[in-house]
Amino acid sequence: MGSWWIRISRAINRLASGQSLQWRLAFLTGLSVALSVILVGGATYTVARWSLLDQLDNELTAVAQDLATTVATNxxxxxxxxxxxxxxxxxxxxxxxxxxxxxxxxxxxxxxxxxxxxxxxxxxxxxxxxxxxxxxxxxxxxxxxxxxxxxxxxxxxxxxxxTALESTLASLWLVLLTAGLLGVVTTTTAALWTARAVLAPVRRLSLAVKAVTQTDQLNPIRIYGRDDLGELTQSFNTMLKSLQQSREQQRQLIADAGHELRTPLTSMRTNVELLVADDKSGMLPEGARSEVLGDVAAQLGEFSALVGDLVALTRDDHLQRPHEFLDLAEVTDSAIARARRRGPNINFAVSMESTPVMGDPSTLERAITNLLDNAVKFSPSDGTIKVDLRDGTLTIVDAGPGIDEDDLPNIFDRFYRSDKARNTPGTGLGLSIVAHTAKAHGGSVKAGNEPGGGARFTFRIPVAEIPEEFRD
Incomplete structure (x- = not known):
């Protein structure tokens, strides 16, 4: 019995799974009604037959008793x-x-x-x-x-x-069968019509997905109601909007990266062609060849830094590394040690307190290092950079000329470089990496000018509660 039931279930599943959702709903509804009709019809027939047979038995028994009274006389x-x-x-x-x-x-x-x-x-x-x-x-x-x-x-x-009993039962069976078939057909037709009406938004959503796949056009879908399907359509529109924004950002990144990569590549190509020509004709004066090689090395370094920043920025956009419990003061101290090597004559006025946070230490250190490198870049060789960390807020103030008010709204855009920074080394991606790192950690970064002079960057991320295993 069990094996037959399993075979029937598998056959029904294969039959239903090969159809559209609309036909599957109608098929399953019709099947459910058919089973109900069979059960109810069978029970009705059985009860009716038992009742009629009991009535016949009582009638025959009464006649037999009358006959017994007559027979008893002789x-x-x-x-x-x-x-x-x-x-x-x-x-x-x-x-x-x-x-x-x-x-x-x-x-x-x-x-x-x-x-x-x-x-x-x-x-x-x-x-x-x-x-x-x-x-x-x-x-x-x-x-x-x-x-x-x-x-x-x-x-x-x-x-x-x-004969009369069987005739009555046959008529009853015919009525039950006819009514059952009409009920199954009517219910299945109604279920098919209802499924078609209910699944209309799903079909529109499916057509929209096909249109996105075939035409690559991320057009939003019209919302026809506030029910569950309306919410699904709204979620799909939100996904399309995010996909469109991501695509625009990708296009912008590729365009900006192509523009920025073209400059060092063009300069390197010119210098390499100059070295090739000098190798054939000896046209460069004594010592000029070394200067050209130095320029090529510097351009290679700039090119490598630009590629590294692009990779880091792309990683921050698309990957979320798992966060761990750490002390932001330790991460900042490591970044300061790196910055000291790049500005050996610059003084660092550091004031930090222990700041527990949840984050990725490598990306946080890179972001803080970018802020400190930016401060070193614009500070004089004997200047002082102030670093203050408390309550999850890291403030870095350099000794440079500050930031023009016109540049402040765009300072964290990709590849944006102010007029003051165009003659300094850099890729224009460092502050953009800082902004993305802060956002990935649920924080923010702001740029401004210190009243006494110099640029001020404020980097904030939420302070975390110290887990039990890290408490003394």
Whole structure:
């Protein structure tokens, strides 16, 4: 039984999974209704048959008792009863003695044979029995009631054809089958229409996805309601908008990177061509060749720094490294040590307190190093850079000329370089990396000018609670 049920389930699953969602809903609805119709129809038929059969048995038992009263007047002649007496009811009667001898009613064309049930009724002299009897190719419903006389113990057996009962049950079966089929067809059609109407937004969403795939156009989809499908459409539009922004940022990054890479590549190509020409003709004066090689080395360094910043910026845009518990003061101290090597004569006025945060130490150190390198770049060789860290806020103030007010809104844009920075080494990506790092850590960075002179950068990230394992 279990294996057959598994096979049927798999067949239904294969049939349903090969269709569209609309047809699957209609199919499953029709299948559910069909099963319900079968169960209800079967139960109705069974109850109706039992009720009609019980009614027939009661009727036959009443007739058999009346016949028993008549037969008791004269056992030999069966009370004068003949087949013509029961002709209107098309009934059969026989008298069963306790020893199993059966006497048929005179003139009866079909013999009504007794069975163990009737013999038991005669011997026990109580109760009644009812069963189906097959005689002459006809199904009879036979009952037996006890009869006790001075001549012995008997059972009066009376039977009547079940033709009327079977005809009624056949009509009932036809009605149930017709009504069930109409119900299944009507319900399946209604389910198909309902599924078509309900799934219309899903089809529009599917067509929109296909349009995005085929045309590469990220156009938003019209929202037709505020239900779950409307929320799904809104989420899909949000995804399209994010994808469009990401695509624009990617295009802008590629365009800006191409523009910035072109300058060092052009300069390197010119210098290399000059060296090749000098190798053939010796056109450069003494010492000029070394200067050209120095320029090539410097341009290679600039090119490598630009590629490194591009890789770091792309990584920060698309990858989120797992954050860990750390002390921002330790990360800042490591960044200051690197900055001291790049500005050996610059003084660092450092004031820091322990600041627990959740973050990625490598990206945070790179961002702080970029801020310090920017401060070293614009500070005089004997200047002082102030570094202050408290309450999750890192403030760096350099000793340079400050930032023009016109440049402040764009200072964190990719490849943006102010007029003062165009003649200084750099890629124009350092502050952009700082901004993206701050955003990835749930913080912010701002640029401004110190009242006494110099640029001021404020880098903030949320302070974290110290986990139990790190507490003393």
């Amino acid at each position: 056992i030999e002649t069966m009370g004068g009863l003949t087949s013509g007496t029961l002709e209107t009811s098309n009934g059969l009667m026989s008298l069963v003695r306790a020893d199993g001898v059966v006497s048929q009613m005179p003139g009866q064309s079909v013999d009504l044979l007794a069975g163990p049930e009737e013999i038991s009724i005669a011997r026990l002299r109580a109760g009644s029995s009812a069963r189906d009897v097959y005689e002459g190719g006809v199904v009879y419903r036979a009952v037996a009631v006890p009869l006790t006389t001075s001549e012995g113990h008997y059972a009066v057996m009376f039977a009547r054809p079940t």
